[in-house]
Amino acid sequence: NWLSFSHGEKILNGSQLYTYTVCNVGEHEQDNWLRTTFIQRRPSASRVFVELQFIVRDCNSFDGSSLTCKETFNLFSSESDADIGTSFRKGQFKKVATIAPDEITSRNELRINTETRVVESLSRKGFYLAFQDIGACMALLSVRVYYKTCPATVKSLAAFPETVAGGGVNQALREVAGACAKNAVSEESPRIYCTMDGEWVVPVGQCQCMPGYEAVNDTCRDCQPGFFKAFVSNDACELCPVNTKQLSSGALLCLCAEDFYRAPDDPTTGPCSGLPSAPRELVATTTQLAAGKLQLSWSPPEDTGGRSDISYSVECRRCEGTACQPCGEKVRLEPASSGLMDTRVEVSELEPHLNYTFTVEAHSGVSLFARHCTVSEIVNISPPPSSDPPKVTSMRLDERSLTSLSLSWAVAPRRPMPQSTRYKLTYPGGSDDNLDVTTYTVLILEKSSVQISDLSPGTAYLFRVQALSPEGSPGGSSIEDEFETLTEVPLSQSNTGVIFGAAVGGAAMLMIVVVVLLIRKRRRRSHTRQGPEDTYFSSSEQLKPLKTYVDPHTYEDPNMAILKFASEIHPSHVTKQKVIGAGEFGEVYRGILKAPGRKEGAVAIKTLKPGYSEKQRQDFLSEASIMGQFSHQNIIRLEGVVTKFKHAMIVTEYMENGALDKYLKDRDGEMPSFQLVGMMHGIAAGMKYLSDMSYVHRDLAARNILVNNNLECKVSDFGLSRVLEDDPEGTYTTSGGKIPIRWTAPEAIAYRKFTSASDVWSFGIVMWEVMAFGERPYWDMSNCEVMKAINEAFRLPAPMDCPSAVYQLMLQCWLQDRSKRPRFPDIVSLLDKLLRSPESLKAIADFDPRVSIRLPSTSGSDGSPFRSVSEWLESIKMSQYSENFTCAGVVTMDQVLQMKNVDIKNIGVRLPGHLKRIAYSILGLKDQTSTLSVFAV
Template sequence: MDTRTATAELGWISFPANGWEEVSGYDENLNTIRTYQVCNVFEGSQNNWLLSTRVDRRAAQRVYVEIRFTVRDCASIPSVPGSCKETFNLYYLETDRPLAEGRGAGHWTNAPFLKVDTIAADESFSQVDFGGRLMKVNTEVRSFGPLSRGRGFHLAFQDLGACMSLLAVRVFYKKCPSVVQNFAFFPETLTGAESTSLVIARGSCIASAEEVDVPIKLYCNGDGEWMVPIGSCSCKAGYEPDKANVCRACPQGTFKSFQGAGLCQQCPANSFSVAEAATLCGCRNGYYRGDVDKPEDACTSVPSAPRNVVSVVNETSVLLEWGPPRDTGHRGDLAYNVLCRRCPGNERRACQPCDDSVAFSPGRRGLKGHRVEISKLRAHTAYAFEVQAINGVSNKSPYPAQQLSINITTNQAAPSLVPIMHQVSSTSRSFSLSWPPPEQPNGIILDYEIRFYDKVGIPVTVVQSRSPGVVLEGLRPGTGYLVQVRARTVAGYGAFSKEMLFHTLTDDEYKSELGQQLSLIAGSLVGGIFIISLVAIAIICTRRRQLKESVYGDKLQQYNTGGEVTLRPDVFSGPAPIVTFPTLSDGHRSPGVKIYIDPFTYEDPNEAVHEFAKEIDAACVKMEEVIGAGEFGEVYKGRLKPVGKKELPVAIKTLKAGYSERQRRDFLSEASIMGQFDQPNIIRLEGVVTKSRPTMIITEFMENGALDSFLRQNDGQFPVIQLVGMLRGIASGMRYLAEMSYVHRDLAARNILVNSNLVCKVSDFGLSRYLEEDTSDPTYTSSLGGKIPVRWTAPEAIAYRKFTSASDVWSYGIVTWEVMSYGERPYWDMSNQDVINAIEQDFRLPAPMDCPLVLHQLMLDCWQKDRNARPKFPDVVSMLDKMIRNPASLKTGGADDNIPPAGTSPHALLDRRAPDLSGVSSVEDWLSALRMTQYRDSFIGSGFSSLPLVTQLTTEDLQRMGVSLAGHQKKILTSVQSMRDQIDDQSPTESL
């Protein structure tokens, strides 16, 4: 609406009849205008209304009204009563239909008008000039909103006793104009309902541009100005940007290989482009681009053949040298291959590739130098060698690599070494030896030479043998002799073999062996009786080896010192695995269990060490090798030999030199903590060394080390039931800690140690802290900074440093995921901040490959956002016990299985069915069922306002709507596919 230039009657509604009056007049520029005037200042109790025609709001949520008016100064009117006003009120009324005239006084009094403001004049006039023009025109602008109840509205002006003229009224809304920014087009966008509102406008890339950051959007502020750009597009490969936000195709002879802000480049040497928008210049004939070459690199060619190859033959070895090719193909990655062929009878056409036994030094392929030594050739044999010059484009050329050939014949050579000798028999005065012939005899072996001497230095004795064996006699009883042998051909002797030690028997041993031989002869008479038994035993042993699943197949998790899990050998191959448990008590404690005591509550922390940790004499400790490094020093594998007890392997943590008193106190505090625990699934403290240097903490030795690295080294080696047994042990240890009112704070697979029996034990108490006993909801609040293991830590612990046993349960869920994925890194390569954001948006890790559905549901229960909804560790142990006793529940679920709702009991998953969406009737209901209501506005705003439209969803649609988390996309698309399947399964009648 704009009455500034209106000259015809406006036709607005006024009440009462003697109130507002429409008249013609002039503005300050002497233009004819239509105005409304009122001046009943001499009459009391004025209530004059003026209602405009209906204004269509055109989807605007906030409207602005510009009013031009004049007001007579009450002081300039003679004998004016005290009720004279210099203000008026502005109202509006939303409606779908125009209001009609003839309304009574009650309507104006009781109508649901909404007041915008009381408007006062900045300037008033006291007289009219001789031209009849009104002086001192006021202009005021007001806005109101949000408008949502009707397609339009009326303006209402209320006069309560002023002498004024309404010169012009202009009604308008604000919008941000369409714009191209960052190579994205943003449509015309209306401002929001409030003056401070920011309205999101989704952008789309201009022609020949692609998204860089998703989503692409701008914000339209209340003044109709664009601000806060997010995301952008950039020109595609083959297009370059210009200053006008346009992507222009690269002209012929140029290219651009990447998306982004770069400009087109001239084609590199030996390449060309014949069409516009080229992303790569093609190579000219005879030129190529290598696999590792960049698009901007020049095209190159293959090298020519090497030059001037020469050879030097030395018996069965040959040295080849050559010069570089004249043409390297204009590349810097020149290399050489050497091919060897053996030509029997000097017949070149019958040449065959050389045996693998032929040795090339430094190698036969990819040589950077110009020489190679070839050995272990056959004597008196013709060979053909080819030296090839290759580079990074040789594999692209249709022609073979350029090569230079040379033919040589080897000379006569001595035989190679005898590889090994065997002792056939032994007496007190002799022993018999045999050996295989040399690998390369290089001719006919004429005889062997054997030399031997005893270890005390008797002179060397040399004998000959025509066969590969010898009996050495005249030796001393019970003596060791060092023996060597070498072969001889017409070319001479080869080198002696390595010395090998053989022993004669003592006289007593010789007599005993004679007796055994006599017994053997007698026993052979009855041996046939046992042949059938031996065959049966062999069959049984073979069967047992076939049934063994892996090297760990018989090492199931031990749950306590008094009972262990027994896994039947056929558990991995039969249809119904059976697992029996003599006991699952694992030291489960009653409510009267002792409470952990924080060593930092002691006035002297050393007193806590002496109370909870046993002092060990350093002489009883032997350090053998370094196996790691901790925060305070090295960690060793060693042996502990307590007085009067059996020696045992231990792990030894040491405190490095130059420590401060605080470092020593913090170091020993872990021993004060571990010393209070006594449970099979908690690492056992053997004692401490504090009275000598270095200071040590000594624990039991866990042969298989940390759980995460152990699983990675044995990826896929364990049956699921064995992994569940390991998880059960960890849960048992954590249940024990929780019952002692203790929070670990750093539960992760890296802090779980595994022994040779695959018993998992909780370790590393460096981040752990005490829970107050008398608190109903015990927490630990860190007043310090410090690092938090974000990927393993519950959201409330990250945000508020609130640590409870419930936060340890969250960490246990991550450990379960690590175990089932064989040590994969949680959340993969996401940054810590991305992990925090994803968890806040209800993202949870998907099931690892081949993970049973019931186990993944246990993880999801551990990852409940409400910590009170998470299971307690006794509940976790109970769930795992039930899974182990019912192996059928561990049936592997596919990676695409639907994620069940949070809170679904793992026990209930044994009979879980696919979700039924038949009761869903709207998009909002559907999103609510999927727990994805945060995307409701995105779906409706993008046009997916009904379920039939939702069934057409694609991954690209979800990305445009801002659904960027892969887990959320998968969950939504899985449900969409389910709805499509239900529609396809309906009969034609049902569809109608």
């Protein structure tokens, strides 16, 4: 029912038009169709644009009230792999859009409308378009079918081909890989995105010119003669530095000219320097030559070779007659004989009768490349002979009795030694009671030992020895020492001392017993949650806490504990915003606290679900009674409670980053060890505070540590009755309640002995969780397997990239004997030292990927081989990369086993932690001999 007009029958604005028109407005139930010929599709053009030009007449311009006029028509499409000729079936077509005009043609004026629609998801060789009229008076003037492309381009030295715009359904961007220009490289494959509008956006992977080439326009041109470029970059070539050879074009480096060098620490792109010339004006100052001392000084070399790292060395030779040899250690040079930065040196210990020769050399960083002896001057020194006596260096007691002492002394060696040396020995010989005067005895001795008799028993004597010169005059300083003769003890006095000592000892023991009994009696009277103390709490710091935790369950009325330790908040001051979690007693909300006199701030709100019992309410609020007793920057802060209204609530500070285990899982491999150790330090500081207050947490785990925006970690979850994990395997039920097996010390599991020592064990597990970025402790082992493994001395292996010092601390926390585990003050101190010395974190503990990732060699958890790459990736929690492997054509496990680190990078795995996890997993897969049972390993 569409009529085709010839080009001569319609003229619009002076132009002849070819049109298809239909205008059966006077008839009912119109269904008129017009179909195009077969339109072939370019394979990559999955979406095309259809531009229509048409005229629609105003239905009001027709006379008569029985008209069924419409002012719209419909656009349809149908795909096909071949031209079906004139065959036409409505069922083959699907509707694309309803077309309505923007302007309607009246009787007096024609108005042409232009509308564009998109036909998407085309996949076959071609398609048809069809137009359906259901009662309009209209004319179709033109149909233009086209697709958009992003033109071929070069960006950042990468060429990208012409690309059809857009991708599939709801895919606005099409990723296009490019190729680097000649002599250019890129760390990652260059790519760019083509938008639906045919525009290039978001280039990724910049290409850079190779060494010896510089970027000019869209190409890499080799460096001109006299210029060089040493590294991959888009920087311009640099002029060769001084004292280098100018090579031909494309130089990577400029080599040093003849007789010029670079030191090992000099940059290869820097200038070259020459050897220094000889030092000048060597002078020896001999003002103390008689004492065997002199000073050497000199002037710096005239030519330093262009370097500032000039140093000097001094060589000493001593000559006897015509024979000369190095001085060695017999002559002392201060501050040193080599590596001197100053131009002077002090020389001492020179001997008489010898000649000395001193040679000074200048050195620089390039001196090792050539033997450049820079002898400036030879100074011959001959100190005069010395008549000074040798120096006495020490005195010792050889033997003693009630009335005698045998002494000897040592002298410093001198060269040459006098033929005979005499010594002067002085000591007090007695006193005159009448004159109150002490007399001295002076002995002149020919040897360095003496025995002195006629002394008083039990008396101390001060002896002074001094060597004499050959002329008999004292020489140098003397040496003094005190020695005592033996004391004679009468038998009666000895017995009295023994009896007196025994009496004093007995009294002391009796006092100790009384003190111990008093302390034990006081401890029995203090009833707290902790139970009896043990040797772990025997330090003075533990026995004298500034404040002691009070168990709220010791109150006859639990509400009294809440009133004492928690502030009441009116519910109108608390605004709930959204649910952020679920606790054992109800939902947890993020909200706002706006109380009078306090600054408005974000808070976390724990609620009690409807239908609770009174015991549940008391258990719920008991956590607030506990939390309200704590005040520390690493303990979650209680803001207050709502208890006097129907809906009870606990309000705490809001921690933006949530639980530590989830926070770490989301950032696997992205945080350095130093930052992780800092988080552990905060947790340990909080636990030290709790242990000082005699509080045992019992459930220390990464899931119960909260993290704020400043990455401060705070200990939370102080409920006495709590669900420890969502899955039943997470807890182990005993007569005393539930225990989190993976985090609990063996004595706490076996005997329910919870102490600060058991919290230290749990802290070791938390350290492992932190270094493993939230990995589940003991992986998929059952609770029975965990307990059996611990009792057989198995301990968790070091996580990947874990510093050795940190892992050693973990092992100390997991010692079977709880009394040997470190205490929280020790842990805080050690972590503080590690943070103050970051270099201590560089040594990495041994890592076994087979144990740490816990993968079978080529099989899944049931022992059967992995059936697909996606199944393997899911087993190591890397499912997000399944599409990357598929797109790269890695679809079998045999192909996975052939992959190397560079291959994993090339398929788009960028995060270091994820890269290492996949790489170590492949390493585990290659180990065909291991079943990787954690017990076998």
